[in-house]
Amino acid sequence: MTGISERGKAALAAAAEHEDDIVRFLREMIAIPAESLNEGDRCRRVRAEYERLGFDEVRFDRLGNVLARIGEGPLTILMDGHIDCVGVGDPDAWNHDPFEGKLEDGKVWGRGAVDELPAVACMAYGMSIARAKGFPEEVTVYLSASVMEESCDGYCLLHLIENEGIRPDLVVIGEPTDLGIYRGQRGRVEAVISTRGVSSHAAHPDEGVNALYKLAPVLKDIEALNERLPADPFLGKGTVVASYIECDSASLNAVPAAARLYVDRRLTAGETPEDALAELRALPGIGDATVELLEYSETSWTGEPARQEKIFPAWILAESHPLVRGMSDTVAEVTGSPPRISRWGFSTNGVATMGRHGIPSAGFAPGQEELAHTTEEWVAVRDLLTATAAYSLMPDVLAGLAHELKGA
Secondary structure, three states: OOOOOHHHHHHHHHHHHOHHHHHHHHHHHHOOOOEOOOOHHHHHHHHHHHHHOOOOEEEEOOOOOEEEEEEOOOEEEEEEEEOOEOOOOOHHHOOOOOOOOOEEOOEEEOOOOOOOHHHHHHHHHHHHHHHHHOOOOOEEEEEEEEOOOOOOOOHHHHHHHHHOOOOOOEEEEOOOOOOOEEOEEOEEEEEEEEEEOEOOEOOOHHHOEOOOHHHHHHHHHHHHHHHHOOEEOOOEEOEEEEEEEEEEOOOOOEOOOEEEEEEEEEEOOOOOHHHHHHHHHOOOOOOOOEEEEOEEEEEOOOOOEEEEEOEEOOEEOOOOOHHHHHHHHHHHHHHOOOOOEEOOOOOOOHHHHHHHOOOOEEEOOOOOHHHOOOOOOEEEHHHHHHHHHHHHHHHHHHHOOHHHHHHO
16 A cells, blocks of 8 residues: 555544544643553543543443443454553663653653553544544454553453453554554563572571572573574564562671572463473572572552463464454554554563453554663654554444454
């Protein structure tokens, strides 16, 4: 396809009419701090916007995800953008107030301006435009402004599928893709390696057994393991990182009696969590240390318990899949050229939908992945309009592929 289609031009024009509203909504979300587990105020702001747009159903689920439904057709599409953000770190390191949502030089700046509040704003207005021009009878779209992704990616959608009874046929993920189509990511396992020693006064170290010293050979083993992990031509190389050490000690003048080394193990295609844990347990210097999978155990902003082993599966959706093709065709209609097809370097809520449940999932959103979690988060207003226009066409385009999608 070359050139923007007539349908694409109409969608872009409709998005442009809502530019002020889209930018306002994004800036107002940025202005409300919402780290994982503390998203309540931002969730209430999103719910108010969904209600103002007049969607067919708007509610919180028990975990605190904000849900909106548009349509009631048999093909169910979930469009997800997580609403929580990481912290800001040192406020003095920012050139822009992280909670101002500053609009400057055609860009919106602030924490969450890439990861991933633009998707929440653009999906909402995209569905409003789609609804205004006539929503396809074959389709139901659920919007989820989801919580807790930064603390446990995927759990929010796992809850939606397993506890709220919403099992979509297709999932559009709003992590930043710089307007490309992303169809996979590496997985992850988080583990802890624990050692035991014998405490003694630091003046008499020979009378104790230092639990920290037992980790020294393990650290070298992990560094060496990282070099020999396999690579996939699409997802890239598996990696392992020793990310944090802590110990139990009576004081700064005592030999530590216990120590723990935390490990981030990224899984590429073909690697399993079980294999990754077995590799750690087989390290040459492991000795009598134990290797255990970490568990996520927190409470959401609504008071709902959240429990999950810290396993996040890798996943790939074939480039030939009709979801990838349909999303690509949609983007081409509003940009005039085929989008870049790629994958994320980090993890997303797709670990639940595609990774655990095998539900076809792919990503599209404005914003550059490399700006996520930095002090220079920004998104271009023109990209917000392009994304909004593309989202507004997706229900129609995917409805046209409904038979093929159901059989894929």
